[in-house]
Amino acid sequence: xxxxxxxxxxxxxxxLSKRRVITGKIAEIVFFLCAxxxxxxxxxxxxxxxxxxxxxxxxxxxxxFLTGTxxxxxxxxxxxxxxxxxxxxxxxxxxxxxxxVPIGLATAVFLSEYAPDRVRKIAKPFLEILAGIPTVVYGYxxxxxxxxxxxxxxxxxxxxxxxxxxxxxxxxxxxMVSSLSEDAMVSVSRSLREGAYALGATRSEVAWKxxxxxxxxxxxxxxxxxISRAIGETMLVxxxxxxxxxxxxxxxxxxxxxxxxIVQLSxxxxxxxxxxxxxxxxxxxxxxxxxxxxxxxxxxIVRKWQQVDK
Amino acid sequence: xxxxxxxxxxxxxxxxxxNFQALANVSIKIKPNIVTALIGPSGCGKSxxxxxxxxxxxxxxxxxxxxSIKYKSQELYDDTTDATNIRSQIGMVFQKPNPFPKxxxxxxxxxLKINGYTGNYDExxxxxxxxxxxxxxxxxxxxxxxxxxxxxxxxxxCIARAxxxxxxxxxxxxxxxxxxxxxxxxxxELIRELAGSVTIxxxxxxxxxxxxxxxxxxxxxxNDNRAGYLVEHDYTDKIFTNPSEERTEAYITGRFS
Amino acid sequence: xxxNILKKENYNQNLNSRYTKGKLxxxxxxxxxxxxxxxxxxxxxxxxxxxxxxxxxTFVSSYPSRFPEKAGILSALVGSIWLMGLTGxxxxxxxxxxxxxxxxxxxxxxxxxxxxxxxxxxxxxPSIVYGLLGLAVFVGALNMGRTLIAGALxxxxxxxxxxxxxxxxxxxxxxYSHREAAYALGATRWEVVRSVVLPSAIPGIMTGAILSMSRAVGEAAPVLAVxxxxxxxFVPTDPFDRFTVMPIQIYNWVxxxxxxxxxxxxxxxxxxxxxxxxxxxxxxxxxxxxxxxxEE
Numbered sequence: 103x104x105x106x107x108x109x110x111x112x113x114x115x116x117x118l119s120k121r122r123v124i125t126g127k128i129a130e131i132v133f134f135l136c137a138x139x140x141x142x143x144x145x146x147x148x149x150x151x152x153x154x155x156x157x158x159x160x161x162x163x164x165x166x167f168l169t170g171t172x173x174x175x176x177x178x179x180x181x182x183x184x185x186x187x188x189x190x191x192x193x194x195x196x197x198x199x200x201x202x203v204p205i206g207l208a209t210a211v212f213l214s215e216y217a218p219d220r221v222r223k224i225a226k227p228f229l230e231i232l233a234g235i236p237t238v239v240y241g242y243x244x245x246x247x248x249x250x251x252x253x254x255x256x257x258x259x260x261x262x263x264x265x266x267x268x269x270x271x272x273x274x275x276x277x278m279v280s281s282l283s284e285d286a287m288v289s290v291s292r293s294l295r296e297g298a299y300a301l302g303a304t305r306s307e308v309a310w311k312x313x314x315x316x317x318x319x320x321x322x323x324x325x326x327x328x329i330s331r332a333i334g335e336t337m338l339v340x341x342x343x344x345x346x347x348x349x350x351x352x353x354x355x356x357x358x359x360x361x362x363x364i365v366q367l368s369x370x371x372x373x374x375x376x377x378x379x380x381x382x383x384x385x386x387x388x389x390x391x392x393x394x395x396x397x398x399x400x401x402x403i404v405r406k407w408q409q410v411d412k
Numbered sequence: 413x414x415x416x417x418x419x420x421x422x423x424x425x426x427x428x429x430x431n432f433q434a435l436a437n438v439s440i441k442i443k444p445n446i447v448t449a450l451i452g453p454s455g456c457g458k459s460x461x462x463x464x465x466x467x468x469x470x471x472x473x474x475x476x477x478x479x480s481i482k483y484k485s486q487e488l489y490d491d492t493t494d495a496t497n498i499r500s501q502i503g504m505v506f507q508k509p510n511p512f513p514k515x516x517x518x519x520x521x522x523x524l525k526i527n528g529y530t531g532n533y534d535e536x537x538x539x540x541x542x543x544x545x546x547x548x549x550x551x552x553x554x555x556x557x558x559x560x561x562x563x564x565x566x567x568x569x570c571i572a573r574a575x576x577x578x579x580x581x582x583x584x585x586x587x588x589x590x591x592x593x594x595x596x597x598x599x600x601e602l603i604r605e606l607a608g609s610v611t612i613x614x615x616x617x618x619x620x621x622x623x624x625x626x627x628x629x630x631x632x633x634x635n636d637n638r639a640g641y642l643v644e645h646d647y648t649d650k651i652f653t654n655p656s657e658e659r660t661e662a663y664i665t666g667r668f669s
Numbered sequence: 670x671x672x673n674i675l676k677k678e679n680y681n682q683n684l685n686s687r688y689t690k691g692k693l694x695x696x697x698x699x700x701x702x703x704x705x706x707x708x709x710x711x712x713x714x715x716x717x718x719x720x721x722x723x724x725x726x727t728f729v730s731s732y733p734s735r736f737p738e739k740a741g742i743l744s745a746l747v748g749s750i751w752l753m754g755l756t757g758x759x760x761x762x763x764x765x766x767x768x769x770x771x772x773x774x775x776x777x778x779x780x781x782x783x784x785x786x787x788x789x790x791x792x793x794x795p796s797i798v799y800g801l802l803g804l805a806v807f808v809g810a811l812n813m814g815r816t817l818i819a820g821a822l823x824x825x826x827x828x829x830x831x832x833x834x835x836x837x838x839x840x841x842x843x844x845y846s847h848r849e850a851a852y853a854l855g856a857t858r859w860e861v862v863r864s865v866v867l868p869s870a871i872p873g874i875m876t877g878a879i880l881s882m883s884r885a886v887g888e889a890a891p892v893l894a895v896x897x898x899x900x901x902x903f904v905p906t907d908p909f910d911r912f913t914v915m916p917i918q919i920y921n922w923v924x925x926x927x928x929x930x931x932x933x934x935x936x937x938x939x940x941x942x943x944x945x946x947x948x949x950x951x952x953x954x955x956x957x958x959x960x961x962x963x964e965e
Contacts, residue, residue, distance in 0.1 A: 118855070118857070122857055122860070123857070125857075125859060126857040126858060126859040126860070129858075129859035129862070129863075130774055130858070130859065132766060133766050133767075133769050133770035133773075133774055134770055134774070135766075136762075136763050136764075136765075136766025136767045136769075136770060137766070137767045137770040137771060137775070137784055139763055139767065139829075140767060140784065140787055140788050140791060140829070140830075140833075141784065141787055143791060143802075143826050143829075144787055144790070144791060146802055146806055146826075147794065147798060147799075147801075147802045150801065150802050150805035150806055150810075151798070151801060151802075151805075153805075154801075154805055204701070205701045205704055205705060206701075208697060208698045208700075208701030208702075209698070209701045209702045209705055211698050212695075212698035212699055212701065212702050213702070216695055216698060216699075225702060225706070228705070228706050228709060229705065231709065232705065232708075232709050234883075234887075234945065234949065235712075235887075235942070236886075236887030236888070236889070236916055236941060236945070237887075237889070237890075238887075238889050238916045238919045238920050238923070238938070239712070239716070239919075239938050239941070239942070240712075241920070241923065242716070242919065242923050242934055242935070242938060243712045243715060243716070245923060246715070246719070246923075246931055247711070247712075247715045273705070273708045273709075273712075276705045276708075277705075280705070291510075293506060293508055293510040294510055294512060294513075296468065296471070296504075296506065296510065297506065297510040297511075297512070297570065297573075298512070298522070299468065299471065299499065300466060300468060300499055300503060300504040300506075300574070301499065301500070301503070301522060301523040301526065301527075301573065301574065301577055302496050302497070302499040302500030302523065302526065302527055302577060302682075303496070303499075303526050304496055304526075304687050304688060304691045305691060306687075306690060306691035306694045306695070307526050307687070307691075309694075310694070311522070311526070312512055315512075315513070315514070316512070316513050327793065330793060331793070333795070334793075334794070334795025334796070334797070334798070335795070336795070336796065336797045336889070336890035337889050337890055337916070337920060340920070341920060341923050341924065361795065361797050361890070364797055364800075364801070364894070365797070365890065365893055365894075368800070368804075368893055368894045368897055369893065369897055369899060374809075382801065383801060383805070386797070386798055386801040389795060389797070389798060390794065390795070390798050393793060393794065393795055393798075394790065394793075394794070397789075397790055397793040398790070401786070401789060401790075494684060496684060496687075497682065497684060500680070500682065526687075527680045527681075527682055528680055528681035528682055528683050529679055529680055529681075530679050530680070530681060531675075531676070531679040535674065536674070536675060539671070539673070539674045539675065540675075542671045543671045543673060575673075575675075576675070577680075578673070578675040578676075578677065578680065605670050605671070608670060609670070609672075609673045610673075
């Protein structure tokens with residue numbers, strides 16, 4: 103009997119055979135390695151940005167880079183002060199935020215507190231479509247439609263300018279503000295709303311005085327993450343905002359953002375390893391640090407909010 | 413039962429959630445300034461009935477009713493009746509304490525603000541907290557977050573918050589069921605204290621609590637269609653010592669729950 | 670008993686003005702939503718009105734040219750399809766593997782937390798930075814040159830978080846009771862994953878895969894950094910060719926001030942949007958069809 107059982111088990115691989123154990127362990131290692139790739143990616147980003155910028159920083163001091171107000175890496179005389187690019191980036195992103203933050207939040211409040219189910223079912227796909235449109239399309243729209251229309255009202259507007267780019271960028275990030283804020287508000291517990299209604303509050307009062315304050319950290323996080331997205335955006339600004347680094351906050355003029363500069367130099371004929379080539383990594387490093395900081399702050403705020411709720 | 417001036421009443425009330433009937437032909441009359449308990453097995457519609465009185469069921473889309481339900485002489489589900497207005501006269505405390513994530517002061521002040529209180533806020537807030545037996549414990553930390561309070565304290569805060577609106581009726585939906593025995597005791601004492609100045613209708617699944625706390629008790633049960641109906645409504649000591657209905661006696665003595 | 674000092678006459682309920690305020694708020698919020706929707710509508714209308722005239726078979730099958738009438742998007746179209754496919758080959762398995770590790774194997778410790786934070790940060794890194802990574806590592810250090818394979822590897826890193834997120838959601842949906850049943854029969858963890866978890870999660874995973882590839886098709890910035898090519902008159906025939914993609918071709922046309930190129934760009938956009946719409950529709954269809962199935 104025993105012999106037959108042992109033979110049976112061996113033949114049919116029942117019971118925990120060595121083969122199954124080894125296969126299991128290999129699978130675990132493979133999956134682990136997949137996960138490690140994400141760490142390698144981050145390391146890769148940091149190392150490649152740092153190492154290539156290092157060559158840049160041998161020739162240009164960090165101080166000069168971060169505080170200089172003239173950016174002319176190719177024209178002679180060369181100057182490597184990055185502030186014009188940062189100014190351009192912040193100008194466009196600032197306009198985008200001014201436009202997208204109130205509209206995105208208001209949209210979120212509407213969808214979360216006022217809209218009946220039917221309206222939400224139609225509105226949300228629209229917003230998802232807005233979010234999914236490639237940014238070259240937004241750039242096209244800014245250049246060929248928004249700028250000419252704005253030029254009617256503002257005759258001083260140049261064809262490449264920060265205002266059109268900022269407005270269209272705002273349209274682009276509305277879905278991000280709206281859906282993250284809405285998530286935050288929808289997760290405010292029902293009992294909180296009921297408590298407010300039971301005290302004799304109207305629907306708007308419940309929305310503004312109870313729900314929005316309760317969801318505030320999630321809402322603020324959505325602003326931060328959306329602005330970070332605006333800062334990192336490339337094609338829209340490359341097409342519509344111009345290629346003129348400028349220390350000006352005048353939205354009617356042409357500027358250049360950090361991302362547009364990187365594109366400009368990537369397409370140009372700069373030789374590999376020259377200082378001009380290395381500037382794109384220095385600017386890229388600065389861009390990475392800025393967006394990483396904002397994203398970390400945003401995620402920290404979300405986590406703090408989730409803890410308060412539980 | 414003697415017909416006094418009733419503060420809440422219903423006549424042949426039927427309540428539906430979509431196609432499901434939750435309450436069938438409920439006719440009840442609640443006297444002012446006493447504590448009335450609604451008891452019965454789970455699913456018998458006591459919470460549903462409670463929530464009809466301050467129009468909280470409006471928040472549920474599939475809710476509908478027919479029959480009459482009145483606050484004093486005002487038909488509650490009339491077109492001329494404003495739900496927001498009603499809720500400032502008929503307050504509610506919920507099973508799970510739900511203080512706003514604001515300071516203790518701001519929680520109690522909330523009802524004052526939205527209802528346009530013109531008197532002294534500090535006095536009103538202190539008064540409400542004293543009536544809710546919470547003042548001594550929080551008077552030194554009024555601007556601390558309400559979420560930091562214990563469960564029992566939070567519930568008393570919710571009661572203070574409701575009292576600040578100066579309602580004539582306070583509806584309580586199993587207010588002590590989420591609390592520990594000490595918290596429960598505090599709430600029960602509080603209910604007896606408040607009984608003279610405000611009408612209280614309390615839903616409870618705890619019969620001993622109903623016996624301790626209420627002046628009158630209404631017993632509801634489910635019929636064969638799972639709709640709730642009123643079996644008996646009388647003085648509390650009569651219900652618990654010598655009920656008129658057999659079904660009431662069966663429930664009280666624990667032959668079913 | 671504590672006396673109630675509150676008096677009825679001290680409450681000015683002002684219901685009318687509060688309701689009016691409420692209506693005002695409602696109007697404002699609704700307007701906000703409409704601004705977003707109308708903005709989108711104007712955008713789409715503008716593109717369609719500009720782009721339909723040049724849309725033709727010649728357009729799809731010709732190479733770009735100095736003359737707008739003769740220009741086409743063929744090289745970019747083929748490049749996009751190549752890139753999409755190669756990206757998928759790398760991103761999807763690695764993304765699924767990461768998701769499986771995080772959902773089925775990873776212990777609840779600091780390292781796992783770190784992994785998750787890392788992935789969500791990667792999702793927020795600007796796409797041009799991925800382009801720089803690809804330039805430095807794949808084109809530069811690994812000497813692949815400015816080829817399709819370098820571009821695909823770069824895009825794969827960019828879109829992997831999308832695959833990971835969607836796969837994790839799909840895996841989370843598999844009820845624990847299914848796993849329990851398999852474990853109780855003596856299955857190893859890998860066997861449970863292989864025979865229970867993955868088969869049930871496939872629809873959600875496929876949705877994530879398609880969404881990630883559709884994202885890859887729409888991106889221009891990282892491809893610009895890696896391929897540095899905007900004007901290409903041949904079709905890539907293997908992964909080691911140089912290439913361009915539709916968004917870049919569109920960018921090239923938009924940047925030209927001469928007449929005719931705006932319309933070309935619009936036509937290219939229509940084609941791109943149609944491609945994206947089809948892919949996303951398929952993804953959504955799969956998700957809803959199998960969501961309904963699993964609810965039965």
